[in-house]
Amino acid sequence: MNKHPVAAVLFDLDGTLLDSAPDLGFALNQVCRENGLPEIPAEVFTPVASHGSRGLLGLTQLDEDALLALKPRFLDIYRSNLALHSKLFDGIEMLLSSLRRNQIKIGIVTNKPEFLTHPLIAQFEALQSISVVVCGDTLEEAKPSPKPLYYAAEQLAVDPKDCVYIGDAERDIVAGRNAGMVTVLAEYGYISSTDQPQQWLADYTIAHPNALMELLALPK
Template sequence: MNTHPVAAVLFDLDGTLLDSAPDLGFALNEVCRENNLPEIPAEVFTPVASHGSRGLLSLTQLDDDTLLTLKPRFLEIYRENLARYSRLFDGIELLLSNLRRHQIKIGIVTNKPEFLTHPLIAQFEALQSISVVVCGDTLEVAKPSPKPLYYAAEQLDVDPKDCIYVGDAERDIIAGRDAGMVTVLAEYGYISSNDQPQQWLADYTIERPDALLELLALSEYTD
């Protein structure tokens, strides 16, 4: 990859930059407690944390109509506890600072809605300087459509073919590939045992965030 000019790196948020599963799981289990349902253990909810409220609530095995009635309460609890336990994945701060040192632009493209994304990002100093943030409801479509990625590239004033998109879900790889970007699968993210990431056809995979620097053949600064 080091022979290809990289103008920008775009990231998914949950499961790629942020380990937000603990707070999503907290909201899920608060809903369970309020409705006298069995709590969901972390090893069960973490792999599906990227699937949003519907995916998490489906772990209760309730019918679709009931899930719809629980969703507003889930979102309310989560909104009130966005950064109770969430944290940056180890190596993210180092990765972002090094990309900036090498004058590579940075953006976020997430399917999380704006009313949750912006308050969450505001809790993490390393993410606050990322000026281009495209959310699930910024446009009329979300990933796996490539349009949010095209929009982020446009906002950064870079050609999509000179961008890398890093994410942990199949929709991330589909969107990045359809946008003509180099795709990188974050294997450290939320990938369940039922997923088949080898079939997603990502261009590259990384087992930890700072491995992207090695992939780009960038010198690493630690100060």
């Protein structure tokens, strides 16, 4: 990271800034209860919480048509219960405050759709001042395309090569690498036992948000 000045840090949302798995799991299990399906335990749904409605509903092992039929109800339940139990990961508030004090710009690039992202962010004071938020449907392409990251950098008026992108999924690292950004894998996020994060080739891996402050040499 010492090769270029870091002008901006871009974050994924679920599994990177927010521990949103409990509320996603609530919506999933409410759908299961309504349809006579076995409930999914937290240790099973948490590692796939970054994979959206398709990944979560896929845990029911229903066929594709059945999954598509359940998706609207899942989204409706989740939209009504966005922040019952979701919380910022430990250390995120301190990290964001340090970035702001050091005049490093902040953005969010998520594959979560706008109708869920903006109401969710509004529930957390530490996130409300982040003005650049690129969602899964902001552009025609979402991650792993680098286009959302390029767009965020453009909105922040910074060069992509001077940006750090941090996320917890393979698509995050692929998008960041293809955008020419420094990539950081949030190992504390939602990574399943079947994932192979060592093959994603992130520039750095951190086990806690505080470690990003250390990488950037930011005071606590």
